[in-house]
Amino acid sequence: MSTETLSLGKALNLGLRRAMEDDPKVVLMGEDIGRLGGVFRITDGLQKDFGEDRVVDTPLAEAGILGTAVGLAMRGYRPVCEIQFDGFVFPAYNQLVTQVAKIHARSRGKLPMPIVVRIPFGGGIGAVEHHSESPEAYFAHTAGLKVVAVSNPVDAYWGIQQAIAAPDPVVFLEPKRRYWEKASVDRDATPGPLFASRVVRGGDDVTVLAYGPMVKTVLQAAEAAAEEGRSLEVVDLRTLSPLDLEPVYDSVRRTGRCVVVHEAPLTLGLGAEIAARVTETCFHSLEAPVLRVGGYDTPYPPSKLEEEYLPDLDRVLDAVDRSLAF
Amino acid sequence: MSTETLSLGKALNLGLRRAMEDDPKVVLMGEDIGRLGGVFRITDGLQKDFGEDRVVDTPLAEAGILGTAVGLAMRGYRPVCEIQFDGFVFPAYNQLVTQVAKIHARSRGKLPMPIVVRIPFGGGIGAVEHHSESPEAYFAHTAGLKVVAVSNPVDAYWGIQQAIAAPDPVVFLEPKRRYWEKASVDRDATPGPLFASRVVRGGDDVTVLAYGPMVKTVLQAAEAAAEEGRSLEVVDLRTLSPLDLEPVYDSVRRTGRCVVVHEAPLTLGLGAEIAARVTETCFHSLEAPVLRVGGYDTPYPPSKLEEEYLPDLDRVLDAVDRSLAF
């Protein structure tokens, strides 16, 4: 039996291991990922087993990580880059946006760019500045990248393997505050597709969308709402680029109401795009505007304030109430 | 009489000159802005008149430009940085997002950060890769920055001075393909506020929003629509962060229909945020969903294809038709 209870972090670790076993061209690169096993231990033990050429402790320079990954990809490798924390992806931004995202198009398909950029993202861990951000909208606005966010150990285990196997660059967002959450993972199962959203709880009154760390929060809200007789349908978006909104449209056509939840600042967060699309597609079904619950349009605050900054169960329920009151 | 006919580029040049005369702390920095006067000649003649300490030809490194601007700002200067083309802002992205945007909040207001980042943006000039992009959504999603886009010589002349005088960091977007468009500028006038949108053509049937280079396109579309008996109200957004949507809400409450136009890729472009807000605020007035006309979700194409990539009069009218058909 290959079903076992795994934390999200351990699931990633095992997923990476399997990807490395399956394909000798997979190379991990990042700061402190080798001997230390990464600051979150996601790559624990991998350098020991696969060697320093396949699990590379890099110099401390994110542009260097992404830029050399481009060259490795051109040479037929499948680099998997770890960015230590969300807030440290920006030194690599030029390589990511002007090179990684554009080289396939620039070369009209002649240059492969199967790079995975793993980023622990989001807040809630009581950290100092730059360790709690949610930069996903920057990536989702960048044509040429694909962007996924996992929310649970099962998706983490399969998702990382699927992202590595994908022929396009994938920004792979890991909900750092859920690294220690556990679930049962069947490692012999056949996974569903990576670039697909999923209804994770059925309901009739309001459709609530989330991804990454907020999926758990929304599921808890749905639980609480159920106790008050409100039935929320919860969709785990999973893929942020491309968006897979067909299941959402189906749901909203039934419920007539939609709430999107994310930690990232509200303005031009994923919720904006989803609201625009859902409204355009389901205009005549909507009984209320799509409402958004997000971080405020401010830098991520000092950690003593993060509970007030981050969407929580109450703020989700508040939005549900407001939607229903329309 | 100080009213004269100026091109948008010349208006910027004169606006910069006046700002430098008014405040000795204003320092211009950028690649080729000194002796050459900038690749678009926006800073023409300024180094000659203000010297090399106030018009600084910098090393070829955008992070260096923004990063040293931060230090100059801490020392009481008002740096005005030129990024040569939109596609070259990304090496400076780390400084812009993690430092320029956050230092005021980080210091709880103790560190001033009155930096202007001038960026010629948008396409339509037949250029090679990276010279035609519209990165504004990246900035508007970044809390701590303010973002404006001018569309005409009058706003250019006043706007650059207002941006420099503003106490916060301002990304100042210049519609490069309109640099040569002319208008009459009264240099003794009292300008309106910088962070305000403006209705530039009244109308009753559909509210159409644009900014920067697309304002002219939309005004032409409104002209064409008028000939077919359709009355478009056109709003020049001018400020992309903060958004000033009150005039838009007023308009949409009357017209019931709204179209947003920009060159940037559709997904998570400014149109997404505007659609979400207009829908939330004007839900019961809307007779059609907010429709968006934008660049496609692809890298900016080779210039032989840019006419097909960029929104034009016909695509605007097509969206107007679709809106009216709802």
Place this chain on the structure above:
Amino acid sequence: MTALQQATEVVDPVPGADAPHLPTPPDLVQLLTPEGQRLEHPDYSIDVSADELRSLYRDLALVRRWDVEATALQRQGELGIWASLLGQEAAQVGAGRALRPDDMAFPTYREHGVAWTRDVDPLHVMSLFRGSDMGGWDPLATRFNLYTVVIGAQCLHATGYAMGLQRDGAESAALAFLGDGATSQGEVNEALIWATTFDAPVVFFCQYNQYAISVPIERQSNVPLYQRAAGFGLPGVRVDGNDVLAVLAVTRAALAAAREGQGPTFIEAFTYRMGAHTTSDDPTRYRLASELEAWKLRDPIARVKAYLSRSGLADPAFFAAVDAEGDELAARLRQGVLGMADPAGTEIFDSVYAEMTPPLAQQRAEFVAYHQGFES
């Protein structure tokens, strides 16, 4: 026997220690050996009074005491994290004391010792690590910038600030701190280019503490870091970072040169991070305990104490008084941290802009109304 041989000699006998990172002559500037013996150096002489020496010792000791207390407070859950300076006291106090009041320092996140020399209240540093703010001190009044967490970003700030000093005709300098890992960041290298291109009055002070979290120098450079400077056309100096006198002398000289218009200098302070990277780190995963043992013999405080004692410049009463002062300091800090009020929720909004925007004001109002809803 040269100064350096003396310095390394004490390390050799440690059983099991491979002490892999010891510099070879003639690169290291040293004025005080690990055994507390004063040396002369042809380029970097220094004249310190007895008072000054004692006050340097006091700074070193109090800064360490603060650090120890902060680590304890973190263990007890009162701080979210703490980045210990243990072992780097001399590098930081030496560099900080070389500054004049009108100079400006640009720290990373570990320069508590420099903060101390700038009269920054330690509580204003600890509030950052507690998560109450992002540093409570006034960076312009103290001329000590806020901590910068994004590796290397502050080097460009310091350079730009120095360009401002130039334009002001001020005879002051900027002092940028960075780590060994930071030297790999593109922005840091750009700062060297800017500094040399504009001859800016900035000094780069790199604490080579042997690690960037778990990563040793082999991953950042295959030549000693101070040699990086020559390729950019600025002088590079390697100083014994555990020798407060040498650091003081070298940094003073570099700052003086900068103020006099002679341009930037790059200083590599050769030192060792005796603690973990931060309280979240587990150094046993990547380094041998014997390495630490070897470095303990080069402790930056012990040598000053030895020198003061042996030369009769301080007596046991002095050391006892400093110890007592340290305990008082620790008690004050502990009390201060425990008594720190949580920030008001509205602080999330209030300093984002100098000029608040209407949409953010609206979010703030909604935030207030929402939380009032809970209270009522």
Place this chain on the structure above:
Amino acid sequence: MTALQQATEVVDPVPGADAPHLPTPPDLVQLLTPEGQRLEHPDYSIDVSADELRSLYRDLALVRRWDVEATALQRQGELGIWASLLGQEAAQVGAGRALRPDDMAFPTYREHGVAWTRDVDPLHVMSLFRGSDMGGWDPLATRFNLYTVVIGAQCLHATGYAMGLQRDGAESAALAFLGDGATSQGEVNEALIWATTFDAPVVFFCQYNQYAISVPIERQSNVPLYQRAAGFGLPGVRVDGNDVLAVLAVTRAALAAAREGQGPTFIEAFTYRMGAHTTSDDPTRYRLASELEAWKLRDPIARVKAYLSRSGLADPAFFAAVDAEGDELAARLRQGVLGMADPAGTEIFDSVYAEMTPPLAQQRAEFVAYHQGFES
């Protein structure tokens, strides 16, 4: 008289020329003087057959002919812009000819001369400048990467590719091209760190053509660029970039070292951009005509011609044949450009991803339907 004195001597007599950028001994590797005299160099000897010499001349001449034709086509509106290599033919042909077929080159946007040596069809380069595509050649088949417009970004790509070569156990190398301005980009400096840290088989070939658009070297470095290398622990060499033999020798040696596992080298090819930065540029705004006149005496093609003639290795018929070939080439290119079909609109969508996404497929479908609407 040393090689260098000979090289500079010809410049001095030019009236009005301040020739500000001439290197001082003993830094420059030169094997062929501007007057066409062969020199020996202790470290870089080269044995070239008469055939090889003639074919080098042919490359230089044809590449210039191509460049002239492209500039003309731009003036006539057939290209959107053109980045001329005028004056840099020897640097590019020399470097390109040093490559083995299994090596991989990473150009900027100006290395038409290298493209030529990789048998890239000039039309595939010109289609980029026409705006039809972003380079029509196959970068993996030709082992010549696509042009990279973002300054310096390709240096990291080359280094990563070289790390791939290492992992493959391939005895090949990567050759990264960059300009003098590019040396200021953080990413370029990171590439030097990566290359040395991993001992990657990559050679950095910097064409110091005296300008980054309008900006002279004083704004990028206060020491000669080849000296930058030492600070990162790799060898730096300065070669006369207008001397195709010296460039060939130096680059060959560096590539050989890289292939043999001796790590990276940084080459500074000292040359001059005789034309404008691009056809959009107006160099009269920032440099004196006399400077160009001085450099004309160091023309990279004239000296090969002089050597071939004087040594009897080529006769007038040979030069006439090359000229004729140049005219044929120009005619073919002109015809090819004029005949270039515009790309199909759907190309906007078709290569964004290896696996097309449903939303993009929908945008494509809408695009097609919209344009069909116009046709019908």
